[in-house]
Amino acid sequence: MYVPPHFEETRLEVLHRLIRAHPLATLATLSSGGIDANHIPPHLSEEPGRFGALRGHVARSNPMWRNLVADVEALAIFQGPDSYVTPSWYATKREHGKVVPTWNYAVVHAYGSLRVVDDPVWLRNQLEALTERQESSFSAPWSVSDAPGDFTARLMEAIVGIEIIITRLVGKWKLCQNQPAHNCAGVVLGLKQQGTHGALEMAGLIEEYSDGDSQSTNPQKGEQG
Numbered sequence: 001m002y003v004p005p006h007f008e009e010t011r012l013e014v015l016h017r018l019i020r021a022h023p024l025a026t027l028a029t030l031s032s033g034g035i036d037a038n039h040i041p042p043h044l045s046e047e048p049g050r051f052g053a054l055r056g057h058v059a060r061s062n063p064m065w066r067n068l069v070a071d072v073e074a075l076a077i078f079q080g081p082d083s084y085v086t087p088s089w090y091a092t093k094r095e096h097g098k099v100v101p102t103w104n105y106a107v108v109h110a111y112g113s114l115r116v117v118d119d120p121v122w123l124r125n126q127l128e129a130l131t132e133r134q135e136s137s138f139s140a141p142w143s144v145s146d147a148p149g150d151f152t153a154r155l156m157e158a159i160v161g162i163e164i165i166i167t168r169l170v171g172k173w174k175l176c177q178n179q180p181a182h183n184c185a186g187v188v189l190g191l192k193q194q195g196t197h198g199a200l201e202m203a204g205l206i207e208e209y210s211d212g213d214s215q216s217t218n219p220q221k222g223e224q225g
Helices: 012-021 089-096 120-135 149-156 180-194 197-210
Strands: 025-031 035-042 044-046 053-061 074-085 103-111 116-119 159-165 166-173
Touching: 012 044, 012 074, 012 103, 012 166, 035 053, 035 116, 044 149, 053 103, 074 180, 074 197, 089 180, 103 159, 103 197, 116 166, 120 180, 180 197
Parallel strands: none
Antiparallel strands: 025 035, 025 074, 044 053, 053 159, 074 103, 103 166, 116 159
């Protein structure tokens, strides 16, 4: 992924926060038939290693786990908020008109070797950790033990565990850092007027960065992402 320095995010706690908030990953692997992509919601553990681990599962009938090319990194992509940005929101459109549309987004790429885990105990622990995380916001959270034991045992036979010990994390937060402050303010206002969940989430993220040290006011940096 191309990451200009003014869009780079390296803080581990910020990268982990996006993964937890947007846990559905696009998992890219190399198989004997070429590049494969699957969409799974792994559970992020802060251990082991410096960057933590991703633990999930796929259907046993999915050929991905059988056809992995050995010693090749897997890539899990976590897509955060994103939004189209119209140049009509920029104050500089009215000043000189030298503005173009762009797309704002935040994304994390997690790399590491993928290990297949065909172990019912490990798999049960993974399912319980994943479920507990996703159910935590509900007033009456569901747990794996709520379902009949023989029922869950049969379903577990149809899945296989996977684990990625993360060896590197790459974060890209493209949030108007290459625009002057009054253009960023215009984007935030425009997004808030749209009022959708995604637009409001992006507006909040831009405001967070505008208030911190990450904000740049150099209008000469390009829009190319």
